Amino acid sequence: MAALQPILKIEDLWVSVEGKDILKGVNLTINPGEVHAIMGRNGSGKSTLSYTLMGHPRYHINRGSILFKGEEIGDLTPDERAKKGLALAFQYPVAIPGVSVSNFLRASVKAVRGKEIPVKEFRQELKQQMALLEVKDEFLSRYINDGFSGGEKKRLEILQMTLLKPALAVLDETDSGLDIDALKVVSTGINTLATKETAILLITHYQRILNYVKPDFVHVFQSGQIVKTGGSELSEELEERGYDWVTQELTPSGVA
């Protein structure tokens, strides 16, 4: 078998926003079918990484590269990246008043797949995914995230992922704010995403979701870098011991 082409290869990535350095040398490789979890303190730069991957205009890459399926995507617009198979479930999805969820989903799926989907076929697919994620029909005629509860927003994010079927889905704290039942439902959704071809980068603060979505790798993010990588056991250790020991491990005693 030919050497596997990684879906994502980030090398020495330095990113600043409003002139402030946030990411300071991130390295990360993700292969097809893998599930990676990133954990780390508030403000350590996890969302910055997810925004940068998706191409937010305010995040400037100062050094390093992002190879997506072997191609540098640092200069592409967000829609171009989406069309190549990258998708981001937002930590804080924004509301867009006046735009119905159904119109938006249809436009989005059509844009990403690059072709018209017959209305009937689309409806069918949509209904199926909505049933899986227990999203009620009435959401289709509501405006995007407008007046949605925190958990409802997260479900809509995952619904979009399952419709767009990206090669790499970056899920930024999709589990935050979900009740216990919703967490199971959303996890089921994530697991349907995780096929042999699709990879998942899951940003989370909690071990809980990792009971449902088994990560192949767990990374610890700190001060704009990945400072430690392990298997799924690492998340359990973090849950138990917090982040201090990681920090200490990195700083030879007495130096600090």
Add this chain to the structure above:
Amino acid sequence: MAAELRQPQDTSDQFDQIRSIASDYKYGFKDKEDYVFKSGRGLTEEIVRSISAMKNEPEWMLKFRLRALDIFRKKPMPTWGNCQLLNDIDFDNIFYYIKPSEKGEKNWEEVPEGIKQTFDRLGIPEAERKFLAGVTAQYESEVVYHSIREDLEAQGVIFLDMDSGLREHEAIVREHFSTVIPSADNKFAALNSAVWSGGSFIWVPSGVKVEIPLQAYFRINAENMGQFERTLIIAEPGSYVHYIEGCTAPVYSTDSLHSAVVELIAKKGAHIRYTTIQNWSKNVYNLVTKRAVAHEDAKVEWIDGNLGSKLTMKYPAIYLVGQRAHGEVLSVALSGNDQHQDAGAKIIHAAPNTSSTIVSKSISKDGGRASYRGLIKVYPEAKNSKSSVRCDALLLDEASRSDTYPTMEVDEKEVTIEHEATVSKVGEEQLFYLMSRGLTEAEAKAMIVNGFFEPFTKELPLEYAVELNRLIQLEMEGSVG
């Protein structure tokens, strides 16, 4: 706007349709001029007399015209609004009357070929077949085609062009004509009163509800044309009518003038809804006086969409003269490069327990300018009146501009008046969110803008809503990159 109709569909389909359309303004084509009569440029008493003579009008109408001409000449230009653009109007260079054909036809096949093709291209006959109860199509100064469904005619509903209305129902016209908007109201109302031609005349008998909209379509074709239609709608007690008008013109390098007068009379318990989708080309001055009177328990709604024109000055007004009368003005304006939409609303509360709402939404882009100009007046004794005004402006770039000029004159204490105004910019985070889902910047902007206009769009018949969304998308395509 026109109704380039198709099956109901999701707006997302429209992205494809846009790509297939090359130019920004698809109504910009022009026809060869082939007229029965075209006046010389400029305005003279002789022209006014000959318009009246050609129409075989009664003496009182000729006198009315001549008086109005006198008022027009004496009245100064408004000293507010966009004075600079107003003063650029060259009244001596305008053609005040153009008669495209001998008579208005009831049968589509008999409309002169060239004109028929124009309206075919604009989708009018198709629109009529699909969802209208009646249609009037005005080309230059005259109505060239007109029809009404037989069942409405049988119920006694009158829907005619204004000239035929005057000929066939002189008593009703004489009783109501110019009672809502006197010639002396403003310079452009005076001008219209002097040279008016065409427009719609609608009379709905007591208790009759016209459930399907009546539509008029206005088209200017000639360069430097002045179109001065005159519309009068009378809803007898307990009746209902919805009237829709759409307007387009070719793109010329010099300007045309559209100056209409529209009078609505909603008698006791009647309900009139008047919808406008103005999509004039960007060389048309659109200076229109629209006013309604709402009697006891009556309801009047102006649904007013302004997309095109060089300068629009239009403030649909409602006089609430009977107890519990209700008025609503819902307007949107889209102002692009070299455009100024100066629009708003006026509501006069002149009776107790009257209520009104004004919702105005404007978008400015590519250096365009949108202004909201509104008046709420409450007379003494109009106790327990309520009014709420909401103005939302969306700016798409730094070069564009939005202003609000609200005026409140309240002479009664027991009233509730709310006013709220917001100005926002298209959010970077909203754009990023939509683009991360595969939409291009233009598509994302169009989606946000359509969402912003949604409170307006959802009041339109579906075909119009789809068309409006599409026009907005075209505008966005034109403004990116």
